[in-house]
Amino acid sequence: KTLLITGGTGFIGQFLVPELLKDNWTVVVFSRQSSDRVARTLGDQVQSIQSFDQWPFPEGPDACINLAGEGIVEKRWSSSRKQILRESRINLTSELVEWLNAQDKTPKVFISGSAVGYYGPQKPDDEITEMYPAGDDFAAELCSEWEQAAQTISDDCRLCLLRTGVVLHPKYGALAKMLPAFKMGVGGPIGSGQQVMPWIHIEDMVRGILFLLDTPDAQGPFNLVAPKAVDNRTFSKALGNAVKRPAFFTVPGFMMKLMLGDASALLLEGQRPISFKLEYSGFTFLYPELEKALESLLPR
Numbered sequence: 667k668t669l670l671i672t673g674g675t676g677f678i679g680q681f682l683v684p685e686l687l688k689d690n691w692t693v694v695v696f697s698r699q700s701s702d703r704v705a706r707t708l709g710d711q712v713q714s715i716q717s718f719d720q721w722p723f724p725e726g727p728d729a730c731i732n733l734a735g736e737g738i739v740e741k742r743w744s745s746s747r748k749q750i751l752r753e754s755r756i757n758l759t760s761e762l763v764e765w766l767n768a769q770d771k772t773p774k775v776f777i778s779g780s781a782v783g784y785y786g787p788q789k790p791d792d793e794i795t796e797m798y799p800a801g802d803d804f805a806a807e808l809c810s811e812w813e814q815a816a817q818t819i820s821d822d823c824r825l826c827l828l829r830t831g832v833v834l835h836p837k838y839g840a841l842a843k844m845l846p847a848f849k850m851g852v853g854g855p856i857g858s859g860q861q862v863m864p865w866i867h868i869e870d871m872v873r874g875i876l877f878l879l880d881t882p883d884a885q886g887p888f889n890l891v892a893p894k895a896v897d898n899r900t901f902s903k904a905l906g907n908a909v910k911r912p913a914f915f916t917v918p919g920f921m922m923k924l925m926l927g928d929a930s931a932l933l934l935e936g937q938r939p940i941s942f943k944l945e946y947s948g949f950t951f952l953y954p955e956l957e958k959a960l961e962s963l964l965p966r
């Protein structure tokens with residue numbers, strides 16, 4: 667069974683690909699990087715291609731996972747940056763789907779990226795299920811168009827969309843960025859601290875993707891977030907406890923706005939998506955609670 671993955675060299679991909687190999691998938695990574703570099707990151711067992719035409723088998727892939735995309739919160743969202751964020755997701759997904767649809771055999775399942783930013787800023791108490799409509803800020807429009815590009819996949823292919831929260835790992839992503847300040851004892855809530863931080867442990871993220879891959883009934887959008895979301899203040903306190911440091915320094919909202927411009931909205935505003943559909947489909951989280959998740963990620 668063959669599987670094509672984009673973004674396989676990234677944070678989530680690096681943890682997902684070894685699990686796919688264990689499950690006996692023949693994994694081909696679509697990457698901008700040379701084959702040597704991809705092999706150094708992911709091992710010799712994976713093949714890599716830099717254009718879809720280089721797909722190495724006569725028939726198209728049995729499954730496809732689409733995670734590629736330029737980093738969202740790394741820099742200010744200038745208009746050229748917004749263009750890169752869009753192109754690396756929407757254009758790439760459209761090209762991928764066009765190629766998949768052109769194969770004699772379309773994949774059985776296509777799992778494509780999105781984010782909880784799809785819903786736009788929401789009131790902290792509103793519990794957001796997958797039925798909620800898209801928001802209308804930049805991140806929401808980006809996710810919405812990214813999903814629409816994926817939805818052009820042929821009808822006979824099962825499509826799952828990953829509306830992902832903040833994925834936690836001490837070396838990658840948001841937690842890696844927050845840790846130095848917290849370890850120095852100068853970490854703390856951002857802005858009002860009341861905004862919800864929908865989070866998910868990297869292991870549950872990977873398990874969630876594998877679950878969707880293997881569950882024939884799973885279809886459509888899924889909120890990939892732990893069942894117990896917390897507000898930013900609670901998150902900061904738990905992180906301070908995990909690294910045994912006080913966490914009462916507040917980063918004022920206006921400073922985040924100065925540093926990140928529009929992108930600061932992702933940190934200052936939030937939404938409380940619930941993992942209802944994933945759990946209803948039979949998925950169980952290894953780390954439903956933040957304290958346990960942080961304990962496992964930051965052993966004392």
Ligand code: NDP
Binds near residue numbers: 675676677678839
């Ligand atoms: P990463 O930032 O680690 O990047 C994934 C991969 O995308 C990279 O390894 C790279 O692959 C490819 N990529 C980066 N920039 C470009 C570009 N300009 N054009 C084409 N490809 C590019 O992502 P994560 O693993 O953290 O996340 C995977 C997906 O899930 C992302 O699309 C992200 O937006 C989404 N997501 C992640 C969250 C998180 O907390 N991590 C939260 C919500 C959503 P290569 O160099 O091999 O080409």
